[in-house]
Amino acid sequence: MTNQEQINEFASHYPGWSDLAHKLNKLLSDNNKTIDQIKEKFGCIRCYFSPVPDKQLYDKIVSIENESGEVCCKCGEPGRVSSWGRYWMLCLCETCGEKRRKDT
Numbered sequence: 772m773t774n775q776e777q778i779n780e781f782a783s784h785y786p787g788w789s790d791l792a793h794k795l796n797k798l799l800s801d802n803n804k805t806i807d808q809i810k811e812k813f814g815c816i817r818c819y820f821s822p823v824p825d826k827q828l829y830d831k832i833v834s835i836e837n838e839s840g841e842v843c844c845k846c847g848e849p850g851r852v853s854s855w856g857r858y859w860m861l862c863l864c865e866t867c868g869e870k871r872r873k874d875t
């Protein structure tokens with residue numbers, strides 16, 4: 772898959788993170804990095820790519836990944852990382868979190 776396809780696929784699962792995912796894609800593609808995998812881990816975006824970046828680029832990517840821990844992955848409103856019920860950690864806003872509690 773191309774970087775863009777990876778990002779589109781990811782954004783379709785986590786529409787609230789779409790902006791952050793596209794920001795990551797631009798940063799990585801502009802620096803000739805290939806996205807190997809982008810996924811949700813412990814409530815944040817986690818992106819695997821190659822080849823290894825320099826420190827400056829790495830820091831920018833980590834800062835976008837960390838930002839995702841404060842944005843609801845469903846709707847893009849301010850959110851927080853919690854289990855929101857019985858299952859794995861996700862970053863959600865109160866509204867989406869409440870819905871998840873009912874669903875699980």
Ligand SMILES: [Zn+2]
Nearest residue numbers: 843846864867
């Ligand atoms: Zn939400």
